Amino acid sequence: xxxxxxxxxxxxxxxxxxxxxxxxxxxxxxxxxxxxxxxxxxxxxxxxxxxxxxxxxxxxxxxxxxxxxxxxxxxxxxxxxxxxxxxxxxxxxxxxxxxxxxxxxxxxxxxxxxxxxxxxxxxxxxxxxxxxxxxxxxxxxxxxxxxxxxxxxxxxxxxxxxxxxxxxxxxxxxxxxxxxxxxxxxxxxxxxxxxxxxxxxxxxxxxxxxxxxxxxxxxxxxxxxxxxxxxxxxxxxxxxxxxxxxxxxxxxxxxxxxxxxxxxxxxxxxxxxxxxxxxxxxxxxxxxxxxxxxxxxx
Amino acid sequence: xxxxxxxxxxxxxxxxxxxxxxxxxxxxxxxxxxxxxxxxxxxxxxxxxxxxxxxxxxxxxxxxxxxxxxxxxxxxxxxxxxxxxxxxxxxxxxxxxxxxxxxxxxxxxxxxxxxxxxxxxxxxxxxxxxxxxxxxxxxxxxxxxxxxxxxxxxxxxxxxxxxxxxxxxxxxxxxxxxxxxxxxxxxxxxxxxxxxxxxxxxxxx
Ligand code: SF4
Ligand code: SF4
Numbered sequence: 001x002x003x004x005x006x007x008x009x010x011x012x013x014x015x016x017x018x019x020x021x022x023x024x025x026x027x028x029x030x031x032x033x034x035x036x037x038x039x040x041x042x043x044x045x046x047x048x049x050x051x052x053x054x055x056x057x058x059x060x061x062x063x064x065x066x067x068x069x070x071x072x073x074x075x076x077x078x079x080x081x082x083x084x085x086x087x088x089x090x091x092x093x094x095x096x097x098x099x100x101x102x103x104x105x106x107x108x109x110x111x112x113x114x115x116x117x118x119x120x121x122x123x124x125x126x127x128x129x130x131x132x133x134x135x136x137x138x139x140x141x142x143x144x145x146x147x148x149x150x151x152x153x154x155x156x157x158x159x160x161x162x163x164x165x166x167x168x169x170x171x172x173x174x175x176x177x178x179x180x181x182x183x184x185x186x187x188x189x190x191x192x193x194x195x196x197x198x199x200x201x202x203x204x205x206x207x208x209x210x211x212x213x214x215x216x217x218x219x220x221x222x223x224x225x226x227x228x229x230x231x232x233x234x235x236x237x238x239x240x241x242x243x244x245x246x247x248x249x250x251x252x253x254x255x256x257x258x259x260x261x262x263x264x265x266x267x268x269x270x271x272x273x274x275x276x277x278x279x280x281x282x283x284x285x286x287x288x289x290x291x292x293x294x295x296x297x298x
Numbered sequence: 299x300x301x302x303x304x305x306x307x308x309x310x311x312x313x314x315x316x317x318x319x320x321x322x323x324x325x326x327x328x329x330x331x332x333x334x335x336x337x338x339x340x341x342x343x344x345x346x347x348x349x350x351x352x353x354x355x356x357x358x359x360x361x362x363x364x365x366x367x368x369x370x371x372x373x374x375x376x377x378x379x380x381x382x383x384x385x386x387x388x389x390x391x392x393x394x395x396x397x398x399x400x401x402x403x404x405x406x407x408x409x410x411x412x413x414x415x416x417x418x419x420x421x422x423x424x425x426x427x428x429x430x431x432x433x434x435x436x437x438x439x440x441x442x443x444x445x446x447x448x449x450x451x452x453x454x455x456x457x458x459x460x461x462x463x464x465x466x467x468x469x470x471x472x473x474x475x476x477x478x479x480x481x482x483x484x485x486x487x488x489x490x491x492x493x494x495x496x497x498x499x500x501x502x503x
Contacts, residue, residue, distance in 0.1 A: 046423040059492070115486035203375055
């Protein structure tokens, strides 16, 4: 029996061969080492993300997320619904809070769910993987399985928006959250001071307003270089993708020489726990993190 | 003030209309016009109207100016404003709610890129229950026609090939990709939810 069981909500970007497939691979390896059993919610659907608002409206968005809760309650009773994606977590938490606050919305939601023979009871708790790590396992517990040190690598901890606002991780500030730096340090790496820690990467507007978003991304990468970082580390799949894949675009248009790897916390921990480069999903980087690959290969 | 597509019950009272029909709209009247939100938006310099201005315009009954503004479509959902607003307005949600309402009434700016992308995103995810990233990307590139799509695709070729090589974009998704088992049930939920919401707003689906 695993130390901890969670109802896992991967979200669309973390499916096989999707843009954050390397996040999923590394989270799985990390959870294996920590003895956390990730039980995928059967037949889960998309959370609607933030950008779903325009066509989706409120009730359809709430209803599709409530469908995931209803499935978790039915198939994985008593387990927290845990997501790794910031936007999924936000959608889940927001939905849960609104359903708790408004009996009216809850009645309408259940009327919609009834169309598929489901109902939402309100027995689940929406959480982020980072909360499970910090609150249930704890920093000491996270440090215990470390067998390799990431010594000598400097990381800029880029928290971004939605893992941080409006809910954030309990006990952390909006302007300067510390947990990512603490994770870097317990893995033996160095967390450099970083003034773009909570800057917005442009989110979905990286698609629809590329010029404006790339200005954000440029600031985020530039500041990591200015503070002497070798790599950026983040908990958010949209931040990871935006900040990694647009560097070549920015280089082309603006003559910069960006080539900064952007990793997930779960990849750092997997390597520190003795996982291989493949187990850490390092083959999924577009900008290779060669120094981490070296440590993983030792 | 225009009354285009305005539900009869709210003639000449835009604030009431917003309170009844816009997500979290009942909170608009709590704004004290301090301007903190206006200084918080990451794409702030590109907004025609900051959230502060939008809320003031709602109270002044400027229905057409608000609903046709492209301001709401510049919101990246960064939640800076919510974290900082001294009156605890759920600004992000109100901006999303206004965008949705303007879109449903057909008053939102035509061809606004984020509006188009957001619609494409929702249609993409509701089709199979999960987002098909390949079709979403292609659909976005080709929205202005084949020529523009090929040009855009070529410009972004490096990005696509990189993702492909890293196994983070699946060419086979063109054939359908990930999909729900109970897709019929999922569609029934979405349809029902929309029907209830439209009924509440006095709109026809
Ligand atoms: S920060 Fe809040 S109170 Fe101040 S102008 Fe913006 S919405 Fe109004
Ligand atoms: S959530 Fe939207 S409105 Fe609020 S600060 Fe961010 S971009 Fe501006």
